[in-house]
Amino acid sequence: MAKKNSAPGKSKQAAIHDQKAIRGNGGELHQIAEGETPVLTTAQGGPVADDQNSLRAGERGPTLIEDFHFREKLFHFDHERIPERVVHARGYGAHGFFETYESLAAFTRADVFQRAGERTPAFVRFSTVAGSKGSFDLARDVRGFAVKIYTQEGNWDLVGNNIPVFFIQDAIKFPDVIHSVKPEPDREFPQAQSAHDNFWDFISLTPESMHMVMWVMSDRAIPRSFRFMEGFGVHTFRFVNARDESTFVKFHWKPKLGLQSVAWNEAVKINGADPDFHRRDLWEAIQSGNFPEWELHVQLFDQDFADGFDFDILDPTKIIPEEVLPTKPVGRLVLDRMPDNFFAETEQVAFMTQNVPPGIDFSDDPLLQGRNFSYLDTQLKRLGSPNFTHLPINAPKCPFQHFQQDGHMAMRNPAGRVNYQPNSWGEGPRESPVKGFRHFASQENGPKMRIRAESFADHYSQARLFFISQTPPEQRHIVDALTFELSKVQTPVIRERMVSHLLNIDETLAKQVGHALGLKAMPEPAEAAMPTRQDLDPSPALSIVARGPKRFEGRKLGIFATDGADAALLDALTAAVTREKAAYELIAPKVGGFTASDGKWIAAHQMLDGGPSVLYDAVVLLPSAEAVADLVDVATARDFVADAFAHCKYIGYVRAALPLLERAGIADVLDEGTIELSDAAGVAAFLKEIGKLRVWPREPSVKLK
Numbered sequence: 001m002a003k004k005n006s007a008p009g010k011s012k013q014a015a016i017h018d019q020k021a022i023r024g025n026g027g028e029l030h031q032i033a034e035g036e037t038p039v040l041t042t043a044q045g046g047p048v049a050d051d052q053n054s055l056r057a058g059e060r061g062p063t064l065i066e067d068f069h070f071r072e073k074l075f076h077f078d079h080e081r082i083p084e085r086v087v088h089a090r091g092y093g094a095h096g097f098f099e100t101y102e103s104l105a106a107f108t109r110a111d112v113f114q115r116a117g118e119r120t121p122a123f124v125r126f127s128t129v130a131g132s133k134g135s136f137d138l139a140r141d142v143r144g145f146a147v148k149i150y151t152q153e154g155n156w157d158l159v160g161n162n163i164p165v166f167f168i169q170d171a172i173k174f175p176d177v178i179h180s181v182k183p184e185p186d187r188e189f190p191q192a193q194s195a196h197d198n199f200w201d202f203i204s205l206t207p208e209s210m211h212m213v214m215w216v217m218s219d220r221a222i223p224r225s226f227r228f229m230e231g232f233g234v235h236t237f238r239f240v241n242a243r244d245e246s247t248f249v250k251f252h253w254k255p256k257l258g259l260q261s262v263a264w265n266e267a268v269k270i271n272g273a274d275p276d277f278h279r280r281d282l283w284e285a286i287q288s289g290n291f292p293e294w295e296l297h298v299q300l301f302d303q304d305f306a307d308g309f310d311f312d313i314l315d316p317t318k319i320i321p322e323e324v325l326p327t328k329p330v331g332r333l334v335l336d337r338m339p340d341n342f343f344a345e346t347e348q349v350a351f352m353t354q355n356v357p358p359g360i361d362f363s364d365d366p367l368l369q370g371r372n373f374s375y376l377d378t379q380l381k382r383l384g385s386p387n388f389t390h391l392p393i394n395a396p397k398c399p400f401q402h403f404q405q406d407g408h409m410a411m412r413n414p415a416g417r418v419n420y421q422p423n424s425w426g427e428g429p430r431e432s433p434v435k436g437f438r439h440f441a442s443q444e445n446g447p448k449m450r451i452r453a454e455s456f457a458d459h460y461s462q463a464r465l466f467f468i469s470q471t472p473p474e475q476r477h478i479v480d481a482l483t484f485e486l487s488k489v490q491t492p493v494i495r496e497r498m499v500s501h502l503l504n505i506d507e508t509l510a511k512q513v514g515h516a517l518g519l520k521a522m523p524e525p526a527e528a529a530m531p532t533r534q535d536l537d538p539s540p541a542l543s544i545v546a547r548g549p550k551r552f553e554g555r556k557l558g559i560f561a562t563d564g565a566d567a568a569l570l571d572a573l574t575a576a577v578t579r580e581k582a583a584y585e586l587i588a589p590k591v592g593g594f595t596a597s598d599g600k601w602i603a604a605h606q607m608l609d610g611g612p613s614v615l616y617d618a619v620v621l622l623p624s625a626e627a628v629a630d631l632v633d634v635a636t637a638r639d640f641v642a643d644a645f646a647h648c649k650y651i652g653y654v655r656a657a658l659p660l661l662e663r664a665g666i667a668d669v670l671d672e673g674t675i676e677l678s679d680a681a682g683v684a685a686f687l688k689e690i691g692k693l694r695v696w697p698r699e700p701s702v703k704l705k
């Protein structure tokens, strides 16, 4: 029998290390000279001779427990995981800075808002809510938008979402709403989906969630990229100035590149083609120097203004429409650096709503109050030690000193005798009534009781406001999303109960969903604590489409090319895309590349199977006539075209591609979004046109259901 390749005693790698003679005679480690390979060591620093074979008695004998290197290596591996976040487990973060536009001293004493042009380091983590850490990016879900700003007066965490309202009004309901959306406990599915009985059962029994449900069933819940979504602080907070005067404030992050979402059918396919679609997008944007940017806007108002509404500004299921109270830009957030290590930074970052600097304070929103309690608990559970603030990602970047000490993994252990105050030694920090955080002295009184205020009782008016503020395609998407989700609910009475709520929101919406679900008869409208207001003006600011960016910047064009592709057109295209500050990928039958019409070899980014059109914002078909003859029989080539068309994308094509359009079933329905490219001038016009991002007039005829 042939000898086994792992020779007894020494592996090939170990032999290589031996040749380097890095140990001195006394066993001491020599400094590693430049160019020399550093020696692998144990965590205790001991150099390792063989990392390929464990220590055993005899060539084929048992492994020995004295193999401390093996034991340490497996021990550490076995403990590599920390509990994932109970919500928002799947996330992706980046570093950057916040830049203040102007002094807001009139409203807040927060140091971060005092000086125009000042930059403060920041870290942001985007996330989905329901799915576990390894779930896919394009779930229909709320996105977390958590920002940590390392101010000179401590960390300010604005732990927000991409939706400005929430499902529940009181934090005591949080475990229930989250349990309902997570996989059902007996079967542990479905993963990262709200489309199941438990979720809709809870929602249909919780009328206060109706406004949020409208948002979650809208395109907001399937964003094209983290870079193209808004962020919201959700709750009403307070700014407090140096005179201890309070102004209510709501925080909004607005993306510089505008808002954009994908189609549901597209989202489903993206999850298969690239489950990391959102994190890859952020990674690529930052690595290529296209730093994502958001403007921080605030809505500022006082108690008198708040009293003018018939809803409560402490109710997190309500917004103040921007048309009623315009937002004011106060700074910008730029993300310009990926973490060096995902675990150390993105996984271990600990956001806490309680982290507010002097000058920013809480309102009595019962959801916010509950969150202020929850986030500290969760960090201890996840990070395992009260010293989680010692981790570099969580540590303040301003000077800090306190007398907290010891505990698991304490990394900051001050020298000296003093670990309390006051002390007689005249040492150590003391409190400062002037610089320190002063809680806003709001007047609170009233009987102690478990109660929901009357002012929180209107559950439908703003749900309706959201629906009537959407453009027709966006309204269709809400109908389709509700229909899809409720179609996955197996208990008919839950479907009907949901439709009974929709009747209180908008009758047409309810009827369309009821019809699409095949309800035999419409239910009665749900009993409502307050009638739905019919007189609210639509708020165009709530629509993604109405405020579209109208430019292709930051988007990605997929160019499908083959041997013989028109070289001049390809050059014109790639130059135009680059001028537009957009990106492109070349997709070819083989990833190696193709020979263009001028004989030049061009490397591809994707092969056809790996680069379906769902990964791109618009596509161009640049095959040669010879290649098309074969491609018409290739299912992935036909899908590439048919999907792009069905998802209302712009399609540029050369005449040679027509047989492929025909076999994809769209040659007879070409429209303003299918554009023939023949020369460089046509390319420029195409690039301008695709800034509209989607061909919405096409949608009703596509019937993508």
Ligand code: HDE
Pocket (backbone or CB within 6 Å): 085, 086, 087, 088, 091, 125, 126, 127, 143, 144, 145, 146, 159, 160, 161, 166, 170, 171, 172, 174, 232, 233, 234, 235, 349, 350, 351, 367, 368, 370, 371, 374, 375, 376, 378, 379
């Ligand atoms: Fe959270 N939430 N939440 N939440 N939340 C957490 O904290 C909680 C709520 C939000 O990227 C947990 O560190 C309660 C609203 C984001 O690390 C936990 C309530 C909003 C993130 C927690 C809410 C959010 C979290 C889990 C009801 C939008 C991810 C892990 C009162 C304004 C932060 C962790 C990150 C994470 C509790 C409701 C946003 C368990 C009790 C409303 C973006 O502490």
